[in-house]
Amino acid sequence: MADMQKKATRQSYGESLVALFPKYPNLVVLDADLAAATQTVMFKKAYPERFFDVGIAEGNLIGVAAGLAASGMIPFASTFAMFAAGRAFEQIRNSVGYPHLPVKIGATHAGISVGEDGATHQCNEDIALMRVIPGMTIINPADDTEAKQAVEAAILHNGPVYMRFGRLAAPIFNDPATYKFELGKGVLLKDGSDLTIIATGLMVWEAMTAAELLKNDGISARVINIHTIKPIDEDIILKAAADTRLIVTAEEHSIIGGLGEAVCGVVSAKNPVPVVRIGINDEYGISGPAVELLLKFGLSAANIAAKAKAAFDSKAR
Amino acid sequence: MTIWQKNELKLNAERIRAGIVRGVYAAKSGHPGGSLSSADIMAYLYLTEMRHNPKNPKWEDRDRFVLSKGHAAPVLYATLANAGYFAETELDNLRHTGAMLQGHPDMKHTPGVDMSTGSLGQGLSAACGIALAEKLKGTGVRVYAVLGDGECQEGQIWEAAAFAKHRELDNLCALVDNNGMQIDGTVAEVSGIEPLDIKFEAFGWNVVKTDAHDFDGIEAAYKAARECKGKPTAIIASSTKGKGVSFMENQVSWHGSAPNKEQFEQAMEEITKRIDALEKEVAK
Numbered sequence A: 001m002a003d004m005q006k007k008a009t010r011q012s013y014g015e016s017l018v019a020l021f022p023k024y025p026n027l028v029v030l031d032a033d034l035a036a037a038t039q040t041v042m043f044k045k046a047y048p049e050r051f052f053d054v055g056i057a058e059g060n061l062i063g064v065a066a067g068l069a070a071s072g073m074i075p076f077a078s079t080f081a082m083f084a085a086g087r088a089f090e091q092i093r094n095s096v097g098y099p100h101l102p103v104k105i106g107a108t109h110a111g112i113s114v115g116e117d118g119a120t121h122q123c124n125e126d127i128a129l130m131r132v133i134p135g136m137t138i139i140n141p142a143d144d145t146e147a148k149q150a151v152e153a154a155i156l157h158n159g160p161v162y163m164r165f166g167r168l169a170a171p172i173f174n175d176p177a178t179y180k181f182e183l184g185k186g187v188l189l190k191d192g193s194d195l196t197i198i199a200t201g202l203m204v205w206e207a208m209t210a211a212e213l214l215k216n217d218g219i220s221a222r223v224i225n226i227h228t229i230k231p232i233d234e235d236i237i238l239k240a241a242a243d244t245r246l247i248v249t250a251e252e253h254s255i256i257g258g259l260g261e262a263v264c265g266v267v268s269a270k271n272p273v274p275v276v277r278i279g280i281n282d283e284y285g286i287s288g289p290a291v292e293l294l295l296k297f298g299l300s301a302a303n304i305a306a307k308a309k310a311a312f313d314s315k316a317r
Numbered sequence B: 001m002t003i004w005q006k007n008e009l010k011l012n013a014e015r016i017r018a019g020i021v022r023g024v025y026a027a028k029s030g031h032p033g034g035s036l037s038s039a040d041i042m043a044y045l046y047l048t049e050m051r052h053n054p055k056n057p058k059w060e061d062r063d064r065f066v067l068s069k070g071h072a073a074p075v076l077y078a079t080l081a082n083a084g085y086f087a088e089t090e091l092d093n094l095r096h097t098g099a100m101l102q103g104h105p106d107m108k109h110t111p112g113v114d115m116s117t118g119s120l121g122q123g124l125s126a127a128c129g130i131a132l133a134e135k136l137k138g139t140g141v142r143v144y145a146v147l148g149d150g151e152c153q154e155g156q157i158w159e160a161a162a163f164a165k166h167r168e169l170d171n172l173c174a175l176v177d178n179n180g181m182q183i184d185g186t187v188a189e190v191s192g193i194e195p196l197d198i199k200f201e202a203f204g205w206n207v208v209k210t211d212a213h214d215f216d217g218i219e220a221a222y223k224a225a226r227e228c229k230g231k232p233t234a235i236i237a238s239s240t241k242g243k244g245v246s247f248m249e250n251q252v253s254w255h256g257s258a259p260n261k262e263q264f265e266q267a268m269e270e271i272t273k274r275i276d277a278l279e280k281e282v283a284k
Helices: A009-020 A041-046 A058-070 A081-087 A089-097 A112-117 A126-131 A144-156 A203-216 A234-244 A259-270 A290-296 A301-316 B003-027 B032-036 B039-049 B070-083 B088-093 B123-137 B155-166 B187-191 B196-202 B215-227 B261-283
Strands: A006-008 A027-031 A051-053 A074-080 A104-108 A137-139 A161-164 A169-171 A187-190 A195-199 A221-225 A228-230 A247-254 A275-280 B064-067 B143-148 B172-178 B206-211 B233-238
Touching: A006 A009, A009 A027, A009 A041, A009 A104, A009 A144, A027 A041, A027 A058, A041 A051, A058 A074, A058 A081, A058 A089, A058 B123, A058 B155, A074 A081, A081 A089, A081 A104, A081 A126, A081 A161, A089 B123, A104 A144, A112 A290, A126 A137, A126 A161, A126 A228, A126 A247, A126 A259, A137 A144, A144 A161, A187 A203, A195 A203, A195 A234, A195 A259, A195 A301, A203 A221, A203 A247, A203 A301, A221 A234, A228 A259, A234 A247, A234 A259, A247 A259, A247 A301, A259 A275, A275 A301, B003 B032, B003 B039, B003 B070, B003 B088, B003 B215, B003 B261, B032 B070, B039 B070, B039 B143, B039 B215, B064 B070, B064 B123, B070 B088, B070 B143, B123 B143, B123 B155, B123 B172, B172 B215, B196 B206, B196 B233, B206 B215, B215 B233
Parallel strands: A027 A051, A027 A074, A074 A104, A104 A161, A137 A161, A195 A221, A195 A247, A247 A275, B064 B143, B143 B172, B172 B233, B206 B233
Antiparallel strands: A006 A169, A137 A228, A187 A221
């Protein structure tokens, strides 16, 4: 595992835009003065005539993307998650979501792993904000392989898509030769019978590591990767609820409104089982190196394993 | 423009006004003031200026229209009905539960509506995106937006204004229906936005001023917009809020309220009188 390759999903995003343009000539890429950070700069260099920087104007970024989509283009609108889902929420809701235009929002620097920039730039609320928009598809890929396939899936989906990418390099655990991304389908990464860890994005590999730690304690943990948070794969969640009767969710996002609550929504309606939500509690982030912050805020394999074990022990009693 | 053409435009504008009053009365709510102030502009756009086909609302090479001041939906609906996009009787269902005609324009369900709008400040950005797409496709399609003067208090209008100039969107023409009023009072007393002409000029636009109720002026303004290359055009059109219904003219209170039965009848009587006279003129 130590020699596992790593890459930030924002880089995967930039690379896939460049790779996919020849196949999808309607593609247009927009950014709001963060191209070097979101990695759309790769597209800018490769296809400058199809790249439009709107400057520091996120409302206009989304509005222009809506207009491009209304005229048959497939626009990717990129900025940080904070300024896409946050600043431009209402533009996304009214100019993109309501008319169900095929705007693809490439939101990078999501979550606490933004690191040193601190709380103003660490968006732990974007999944919650995007989930409440009717018809919005939300994808939070876990690694390079998944991110690249997700970008193409977003192009092929005829509707708005919010894609969440990270700043921090993430281990590449999906084999590009065999992995097949399916929009709306969870991925069973590891089977188990005592409990299920359902994770998304950067937390998926942590969940896999947590399952190894739990094995040492004699606990058999199932691990599911939910890359598409909306529409969520109800079947895989309900099967986990029925088979293991205990679910732990892990996400680099507020525990309010994110994956954890989405999972709760599914099981509470159809097969209530305990759900332990791991994520950012109801608080702001702070400045610091990403890896330190992830540990401090409990977004680690060790904490996932500890919470899962505690929940399993109380279930067993 | 010949006298006959002008009378034809006037006649259609009055028919549009009748449609506005009819729709808002049926809805028992809505925005008559800023709809009536745009009626002449809309008549000109749909009768003379724009390439469009009511029989084929999704025709790819049509010019596009974006009502950035989406609350003036009644004038757009009355114009589209008058042009034949749908039956005028639809106006009687405006804002009713299950009706095609929503309180603000909905491109998913209403033929002829090119962009969903209503949240102020967003339409001009979408118009920029459409104009950019058409430039990339090399179609020659033109994009027409109508903005409110109060709407220009939204910061996003100026984000879009800077973008349109930077990208040299000369296929974009934004008209500001400058009626000087908004919900809370006159624009000047709420949060003054003038001088709009100088503001758009400073943003690098070609700026033309006209009277929003003078067809010669409107024609000259749109001609100037079409001839201008390398930058977008803003038409600052001085208008009278509530134009054409005597008791609604220049009254802030008619921004967003519907007439009662008596007021409806009076308004229709005023408009019908003008329609009858114009029909006689046109028939000559």
